[in-house]
Amino acid sequence: MTILGDAAARKDEERQQVQDAINRLRDNKAERSSGARTVVALADESGIPRQRLYEHHGDLVNEFKVTVGCGPVTPNVEALRGQLVQAQKHNQELVAENAQLRGKIKTLCAVITELTHETSGANVVVSMPRKYPRR
Structure with a gap:
């Protein structure tokens, strides 16, 4: 071998x-x-x-x-596990909502830009640079 x-x-x-x-x-x-x-x-x-x-x-x-x-699970541990599951579920919901709101913001920014171009003609609106970059 x-x-x-x-x-x-x-x-x-x-x-x-x-x-x-x-x-x-x-x-x-x-x-x-x-x-x-x-x-x-x-x-x-x-x-x-x-x-x-x-x-x-x-x-x-x-x-x-x-x-x-691990041995037997105490009621406190079981309660904490339940809270952890709820917190993870809530976190996922917030992430999904955040993504949805970011999409809406992009759409609304595009609409505002388009309306500004239509009404002012030569006046172009340039957005201010962000102090903190997006994550």
Whole structure:
């Protein structure tokens, strides 16, 4: 086997060890650790150093934190999550409204310019430069 093949096989084996450790900790059947639902316990249970877990198996660590590491959700956390969802929805509505209003402003500016040209003939209105550029 090549060096790259060995490394890939080792990584696959480590991923399986981490998955097995996650399952044991989730089921409260720890074999090599205290059974706590922490990343330290996950590292002990899987036999893989914690630094390597973070560097090479970050997705599994995140999965562990989501499924096992959080524990029960308190009412305060659930309320904050609800507020966050509402705030994100409101933010999206404001972004859409802002885009719509900017479009209306452009249209109205064009109408004003056209009407100014029609009524004054030679008088041309040039808008003042903005103090702050648009974002």
